[in-house]
Amino acid sequence: MSASSIGTPDQLRDPNYTPALGRAIPLGIQHVLAMFVSNVTPAIIVAGAAGFGFGSNSPDFPELLYLMQMSMLFAGVATLLQTVTIGPVGAALPIVQGTSFAFLPIMIPLVAGKGVDALAALFTGVIIGGLFHAALGTVIGRIRFALPPLVTGLVVMMIGLALVKVGIQYAAGGVPAIGTPEYGSLLNWSAALVVILVTLGLKFFTKGMLSISAVLIGLIVGYIYAIGVGMLSVESIGTSWSRASAFALPVPFKYGWEMSAAAIIGFCLMAFISAIETVGDVSGITKGGAGREATDTEIAGATYADGFGTAIAGCFGAFPNTSFSQNVGLIAMTGVMSRHVVTIGAIFLIVCGLVPKVGGVIRTVPIEVLGGGVIVMFGMVVAAGISMLSDVEWNRRNMVIFAISLSVGLGLQLEPGAVQHLPDTARILMTSGLLPAALIAIVLNLVLPEHLAEESTEEVSGGMAGHGAGSLPHD
Structure with a gap:
């Protein structure tokens, strides 16, 4: 779909322009496909670190589905704050929000081996950290001097380095399998390698939707491969589907409230990094889509939405949200600056979040298959940090x-x-x-x-x- 077939150059640079629905809907879904895997992966990683049982017959299975469901639902809600806006909250730009990888190095030690009981302190930290993040919107322009590319590039690189171990563990068979004969087997690695090879092939040798959705398609091919070699049975897929309900609403403060100094300090400190990342993404959107610098109002509004979106998410058992950089690149590629296109994507995410069966199907993806996708994603985080350091x-x-x-x-x-x-x-x-x-x-x-x-x-x-x-x- 070419940009010229969607609107005139002036229309395409206008955030308030709405293409015809027949073209706006696929463009909106395209934004969701670009971030879908990255958005639900943190929930799976945190659940794994906490020691949740991943099988469809595990007593933790409903909790894992709930965390994934909330990741989708509140990514959509936070995106709506950015595109539709409420007063000063939101940039009125096509910013896609999603669950942030940046907070994983904080969340993993908080929940390590503690099960569901650790989630009360974690989500209390998310709420307070989100409110602190929103408060940064009032001063974000004045603190940027303290975070040059040397600092932000180092931090982004460290985020990736902190997580690459998780990708290798998943590809080898997952943390519960460590020490068993199956851990690191050729069968396990073959599933991860299929995902990596398909992802790389699509990313570099195709264009358009195939290239944008490379990780998602790689996971689908790896999923089919896992069924073919016996790593996953059709019966287990059916069990997961049947155990997940067709519709469910979020539960406020489902995991309770518990004050933890480590969680609160950790989330508040990470809010600085997330806020600066959002400033970069807003600037990238306005430069790539409209050929101009972002205004102070847009940057402040985006930061408010980041923070309040995170705080609201924490109230219902979802993890911190931030702007997704891969969608910034998608806007530059398509040339469509319309915030209403992204609003359609946000509605699609909310619908998925209200249907636990979507999470039920995602949960059946073998950990080794997910490991292949995670290796690519976390490696790209490291590479993004190195790219930022090249400006030093x-x-x-x-x-x-x-x-x-x-x-x-x-x-x-x-x-x-x-x-x-x-x-x-x-x-x-x-x-x-x-x-x-x-x-x-x-x-x-x-x-x-x-x-x-x-x-x-x-x-x-x-x-x-x-x-x-x-x-x-x-x-």
Whole structure:
């Protein structure tokens, strides 16, 4: 579907323009396909970390379906806040909201092995963190100076590095299978590799909808492969479908209310990173779709919607929401700036979220198949961080900031026992790796004098001198 067949150039750059429904509906669904897998994956990962049983006969099965259902429903609600707006809340731009990967390094330690009981503290943290995030909308323009590409690129890269282990574990058979003969078997890896190969093939050798939906189609092919080789039975699919109800409404405060300092501090600190990510996405949408800079009102409105969307989601058992970058690229590709197109996608997400059978089918995807998709997605998060770091001027000062932040953050991820004597709250925040790395980078960037940037880097870089953004040293 070409842009010229949808409207005139002026219409396509107008967020308030609505294409004919026959073209607006597939464009809206296209936005959902681009983010669908990424949106429900965090619920599966958090449930797995908490120790939920994943089988259709498990007592935790209804809880897992509920978490997935809420992920879809409140991604749609948060997207509506962005596109339809309520007063100052929302940017009135085609911004797609979804469950954020950025918070996983915080959520996983909070729930590790604790089952459903851990969710009360987690969702209380989501609500308070969301309200704090919304409050950032009043000052977001004034704090951007503290988060240059050196800091944001490092943080995004650390998010991906914190999660790549999860992808490998899933591809090998999942955390419950660790230590069993089946873990890491050729059969398990074959399912993950099918997903990876199909995804890469579609992403690089096709165009349009096939390329945009590469991960989703890769998972579908992997799902069919799993049935073909006996990893998944048709009977288990039928059981999952029959156990899931046809319609269900969200339950307010389903998991209760529990104040946890680790959860509250963690979600509030991560709100800074999510807010800056949203600023970048809003700027990307206005530049890619309309050829202009985002206004202060649009940036503030988007931040308000991010925060309030997250707080509302937490009240009903859904995880933090943020703007989805893959949809920013989709707008630049299609050239359609209409926020009403994205509103149609949001309605589609809400409908899916009210039908638990959708989650029932998704839950039957074997963990090894999901692992293939997760490896691709988390690897792309790391790559996105590296891309942001390419804008950094690699002088002595910035190399020191990056080196110390990365060493401490990644080191604590790899060796959490190093801080075992800290109080529980501090230990959870430190072993995420992400928050100490971000805090060190922000503080050093504000404190270290700029004149260090002009000095030689020989003594800190093993002979590799600092050079311009993205460049390598010359002989």
